[in-house]
Amino acid sequence: MEAGGDAAAPAPGDAQDLEDTQDLEGTQFPSEETGDGGVLSGPLDPGDGELEETGPKAEDEPPSRLSPLPQPEVPSSTCEHWNSAASDSSPIHGPESGCGGQGGDPSDEDWRNQRKHVFVLSEAGKPIYSRYGSVEALSATMGVMTALVSFVQTAGDNIRAIYAEDHKLVFLQQGPLLLVAMSRTPQSAAQLRGELLAVHAQIVSTLTRASVARIFAHKQNYDLRRLLAGSERTLDRLLDNVERDPGALLLGAVRCVPLARPLRDALGTLLRRCTAPGLALSVLAVGGRLITAAQERNVLAECRLDPADLQLLLDWVGAPAFAAGEAWAPVCLPRFNPDGFFYAYVARLDSMPVCLLLLGTHREAFHAMAACRRLVEDGMRSLGALRALGEAANFSSSQEASAPAYSVQAVGAPGLRHFLYKPLDIPDHHRQLPQFTSPELEAPYNREEERQRLSDLYHRLHARLHSTSRPLRLIYHVAEKETLLAWVTSKFELYTCLSPLVTKAGAILVVTKLLRWVKKEEDRLFIRCPPKYSTPPASSADQAPHNGLFTGL
Amino acid sequence: MRRPDAKVVLLGGASVGKTSLLRRYTERRFPDSVSTVGGAFYLKPWRSLHLSLWDTAGREQFHGLGSMYCRGAAAVILTYDVTHPQSLVELEDRFLGLTDSASKDCLFAIVGNKVDLMEQGREGNGGPHACPRSREVLREDAVALYKKILRYRMLDEKDMPPAEQMCFETSAKTGYNVDLLFETVFDMVVPMVLQHKAEEPVETVDITSQKPPKHTRSGCCT
Numbered sequence: 160m161e162a163g164g165d166a167a168a169p170a171p172g173d174a175q176d177l178e179d180t181q182d183l184e185g186t187q188f189p190s191e192e193t194g195d196g197g198v199l200s201g202p203l204d205p206g207d208g209e210l211e212e213t214g215p216k217a218e219d220e221p222p223s224r225l226s227p228l229p230q231p232e233v234p235s236s237t238c239e240h241w242n243s244a245a246s247d248s249s250p251i252h253g254p255e256s257g258c259g260g261q262g263g264d265p266s267d268e269d270w271r272n273q274r275k276h277v278f279v280l281s282e283a284g285k286p287i288y289s290r291y292g293s294v295e296a297l298s299a300t301m302g303v304m305t306a307l308v309s310f311v312q313t314a315g316d317n318i319r320a321i322y323a324e325d326h327k328l329v330f331l332q333q334g335p336l337l338l339v340a341m342s343r344t345p346q347s348a349a350q351l352r353g354e355l356l357a358v359h360a361q362i363v364s365t366l367t368r369a370s371v372a373r374i375f376a377h378k379q380n381y382d383l384r385r386l387l388a389g390s391e392r393t394l395d396r397l398l399d400n401v402e403r404d405p406g407a408l409l410l411g412a413v414r415c416v417p418l419a420r421p422l423r424d425a426l427g428t429l430l431r432r433c434t435a436p437g438l439a440l441s442v443l444a445v446g447g448r449l450i451t452a453a454q455e456r457n458v459l460a461e462c463r464l465d466p467a468d469l470q471l472l473l474d475w476v477g478a479p480a481f482a483a484g485e486a487w488a489p490v491c492l493p494r495f496n497p498d499g500f501f502y503a504y505v506a507r508l509d510s511m512p513v514c515l516l517l518l519g520t521h522r523e524a525f526h527a528m529a530a531c532r533r534l535v536e537d538g539m540r541s542l543g544a545l546r547a548l549g550e551a552a553n554f555s556s557s558q559e560a561s562a563p564a565y566s567v568q569a570v571g572a573p574g575l576r577h578f579l580y581k582p583l584d585i586p587d588h589h590r591q592l593p594q595f596t597s598p599e600l601e602a603p604y605n606r607e608e609e610r611q612r613l614s615d616l617y618h619r620l621h622a623r624l625h626s627t628s629r630p631l632r633l634i635y636h637v638a639e640k641e642t643l644l645a646w647v648t649s650k651f652e653l654y655t656c657l658s659p660l661v662t663k664a665g666a667i668l669v670v671t672k673l674l675r676w677v678k679k680e681e682d683r684l685f686i687r688c689p690p691k692y693s694t695p696p697a698s699s700a701d702q703a704p705h706n707g708l709f710t711g712l
Numbered sequence: 713m714r715r716p717d718a719k720v721v722l723l724g725g726a727s728v729g730k731t732s733l734l735r736r737y738t739e740r741r742f743p744d745s746v747s748t749v750g751g752a753f754y755l756k757p758w759r760s761l762h763l764s765l766w767d768t769a770g771r772e773q774f775h776g777l778g779s780m781y782c783r784g785a786a787a788v789i790l791t792y793d794v795t796h797p798q799s800l801v802e803l804e805d806r807f808l809g810l811t812d813s814a815s816k817d818c819l820f821a822i823v824g825n826k827v828d829l830m831e832q833g834r835e836g837n838g839g840p841h842a843c844p845r846s847r848e849v850l851r852e853d854a855v856a857l858y859k860k861i862l863r864y865r866m867l868d869e870k871d872m873p874p875a876e877q878m879c880f881e882t883s884a885k886t887g888y889n890v891d892l893l894f895e896t897v898f899d900m901v902v903p904m905v906l907q908h909k910a911e912e913p914v915e916t917v918d919i920t921s922q923k924p925p926k927h928t929r930s931g932c933c934t
Contacts, residue, residue: 365773386773388726389747479746483735484767488750489777503750523780525753526715 264296274611275342277358277398280304281375282335287383288358288391290398294384304339308332320348331355334368335375336383344402345615347622350409354401357408357467360493361397364471365390367491369498393478400474403607404600405614409621410581410652412593413470416448417565418548420682425542427451427688433534437521439501440464441535445513445548447477449594451686465494466593472503476514481505485532487525490518504528508536509545564599572672574665576641577604577656579617580677582685584650596677596684603640612640617654620645624652635663644670651677716755716764718905720897721782723810724791725802726770729825732884733791734767737894742885750774751781758898761905778810785814786901787821789893790861794824794849794881804857808864817904820861821878821897822854828883854879873900 264270270292278297279288284305286294294301308330311318321328329351331338338355346354363371366386374381401408430441430453443450454464475490489500504517504525515535517528539545567575581595604610616638623631624647636643642657644666655673657666677684722730731748735741738754748769756763766781768774782788788811792799803822811818830848858875862868872878877896882889 386771388773389749389769389771390773392747478749480749480752482746484752484754486750486752487777487781488769488774522777523783529753 264292265300267292274344275340275346275398275402277355277394278304278339278341279358279362280337280339281379281381281383282337283375283380285380285382287336287387288362288394290395304330305337308337322348327351329355331359333359334372336362336371345619345622347618347626349625349627350618350622353408354398357397357471358394360467360471361390361394362387363493363497364475364491367498367500368493393475397474402614403610405617406579406595406597407470409617410579410593410595411466412581412595413466413473414448414596415594415684415686416445416450416548417596417680417683418450420687422542422544422547423451423686424688426539426544427453429535429538429542429544433531433538435517435519435524435527435531437519437524438517438528438531439520440516440518442469442472442476442516442518443513443535444473444476444516445511447473449473449686450513450548452592464492468492468494469592472516472518476505476516481514482507485525485529487528489522504532506532508532508539511545511548513545513548567598567601569598570673570676572669572676574658574661575655575669575673576601576658577613578673579652579654580673581652582650582677582681583648583652592686594685613656616641616643616656620654635666642666646670715762717761718786718901719764719766719784720787720789720901721766721768721785721814722789722791723768723778723782723803723807724770724823725793725796725799725806726772728770728791728793728796728799729884730770730791731767733823733825733882733890733893734765736884736887736890740887742887747771750777756898759902761902763898763901772806775806775810778807779813782810783813785811785818786904787819787897788814789821789823789897790857791823791825792849792854793826795826795829797848797853800824800849800853800857804860808861811865816865817867818865819873819878819897819900819904820858820865821880821893822858822861823893824849824851824854824879824881825884827881827888828885851879851881 273291275290277288277290278286278301280286280301282305284298284302286297286301288294289297307321308318317332318330320330325343327340327342327346327348329340329342329348331340331352333356336359338359340351340355342351371383374383374386406412407414426443430443430451433441434455438455440452440454442452449469452469471492472490480486484506486503486505488503488505490503491497491500501518501520502522502524504519505514506529507514515532517531519528521527567577577598577600579595579597581593600610600613604613616636620634620636620643623634624645632647634643634645636645637659639659641659642661643655644657645654647653651674653670653674655666655670657669661669681687722734724730726747727745729745731752732742732745734754735743738756748767748771751766751768751774754765754767756765766785768778768781790803790807792803811820855875858879859869862872880889880893880896882893884890
């Protein structure tokens with residue numbers, strides 16, 4: 160594995176790879192067309208799930224190292240092997256100084272003490288991303304991972320996870336990319352896999368799966384970092400969010416801004432009214448939370464927008480790059496169509512943190528979208544919505560930059576510290592927009608390590624509730640510094656964090672109170688009736704069974 | 713919103729300071745840099761005109777949209793980093809081709825940013841964290857590129873502003889030459905726009921007065 164294998168100057172063909180990626184322009188259903196670049200479009204590549212036979216060559220790994228290899232999914236003692244392999248590699252890197260303050264050298268104490276590492280590498284073992292440290296310093300470590308994967312592959316099998324004492328290693332192969340999580344958090348392998356999938360989706364959203372595949376088919380040892388430069392921060396933020404605010408990824412749901420229903424409905428109507436040619440989806444968001452969204456039925460309804468795609472967009476528009484000016488950028492929705500780009504118009508409205516995202520299929524439609532934005536802005540001004548949003552969402556008091564939130568005090572249940580609530584009894588036609596609500600994290604969860612502890616507890620409970628072998632419905636868990644109660648029914652999925660002194664009967668009381676409060680507030684907490692462009696005016700909206708955003712089958 | 717009268721595009725490799733130059737000019741400050749996603753649009757009133765300014769991402773992943781941002785541009789500001797010779801080479805290799813979609817009499821400015829780093833290197837007093845760097849790109853190299861661009865665009869040097877006037881060295885950090893750069897370019901764009909307007913009055917169709925009649929299809933009962 161030589162690191163300097165690729166030329167410094169970009170080959171002209173590389174940029175072309177991106178340009179060729181299939182546009183969605185004029186495509187009603189993404190599965191219909193083949194892009195002009197000969198791109199595979201629509202349904203999954205037949206070869207996607209399979210492992211490619213052109214395996215990486217682990218030539219600088221002596222075969223003896225591979226001998227203590229474990230069987231997949233079998234707890235073993237690979238940890239020592241891992242560690243020794245990692246420290247073996249240290250002399251190679253020389254004076255490489257790590258980025259982001261982390262040494263990055265596998266022998267570096269700080270680096271080794273991280274609770275969780277996430278790596279992305281190419282099939283040829285070329286490092287692409289590491290959460291901590293500099294990827295340059297990790298080539299040897301990544302070589303070991305490639306070796307593990309290809310060793311199991313030659314036996315006609317797939318390595319999924321390695322359990323070693325308190326460490327879990329989870330492997331996920333996605334086309335020519337290999338993603339690895341190495342964790343000693345209480346997250347289950349399934350949860351870690353979910354996180355790796357989100358990392359992969361993030362990469363696909365900037366490059367598309369088709370161009371990643373084409374790039375590596377063209378040149379196996381291509382350095383993908385060149386194309387991902389600048390996106391590492393987005394990946395870092397994604398992974399940090401799992402530790403700080405795990406709701407979205409854990410529950411597979413988006414969080415809405417609490418808002419009075421008439422105002423939310425009025426905003427939905429406004430979005431539906433302001434259209435532009437090729438516009439497929441309009442989203443109003445603030446601080447990564449959804450205010451409302453509306454979609455064009457012809458473009459999206461048949462294929463439905465996946466909540467993971469919506470969450471990806473919500474995270475994406477929160478990037479600092481969108482703080483000024485009106486942005487126009489390509490973005491791919493990996494669940495909707497991993498091989499094509501949409502074009503996104505992103506702007507902050509009226510110098511508020513409220514963000515408007517207009518997603519369309521026309522590459523050159525910037526000015527039409529900008530005009531559409533002005534309509535939305537004018538409409539919001541005449542509704543008094545921006546001021547109302549400012550008040551309702553209570554921007555200033557929150558610690559997160561401009562994240563609107565409410566206090567757990569609002570519930571009026573003493574002893575309740577925090578909760579995550581995901582309704583499951585939403586009307587049938589809204590099933591495609593899973594939502595959840597949770598209050599602001601307040602003391603004692605305002606410090607990093609406290610948040611991490613709470614996130615760990617939520618992950619632990621979630622893993623128990625959703626265990627494939629022995630799922631549970633109700634868990635009462637007395638932890639060292641708090642008591643937790645997790646409960647899943649046909650109507651909701653709920654995680655509560657209570658004071659450590661609460662009794663079992665007291666906990667039941669608190670949860671009953673909370674459920675009553677959620678019921679009372681549900682119109683404010685959740686989007687009950689997501690709007691759509693092509694539906695008739697709102698009067699009969701409630702009755703129309705096909706009226707929902709993300710209509711399911 | 714008024715339709716912008718002319719378009720000015722900032723092009724150049726990643727982290728050469730395009731966004732920082734623009735923010736220094738518009739906000740008079742040098743904030744922490746962020747990596748631009750796609751392109752960002754700003755509307756700038758200038759004299760009697762409204763100019764649109766496109767701040768583009770230098771990252772390779774957004775290369776595909778480059779020609780779209782440049783379409784019909786009246787001026788292109790090609791930016792490089794004076795401490796990074798590769799960034800000047802990239803202007804020719806990666807970015808010049810994108811300007812094919814620009815207006816045919818498009819103006820070019822070549823800007824070497826980050827001269828503050830260079831000066832620190834010269835004084836040998838770069839502060840605690842700034843690593844003093846030596847001058848890596850000579851102004852003559854930029855001038856040579858400018859002439860090459862004119863040849864590439866098949867423009868006569870005599871008809872275009874001289875290289876000395878269109879090659880700048882700036883510092884977004886200190887603000888050195890930043891106003892000069894933008895104002896020079898804007899001032900050159902104004903007469904171009906006015907001239908275009910004078911030359912082609914016929915081609916400007918006022919669509920507000922020529923709405924296609926909507927009832928043409930009313931004969932078809934669907």
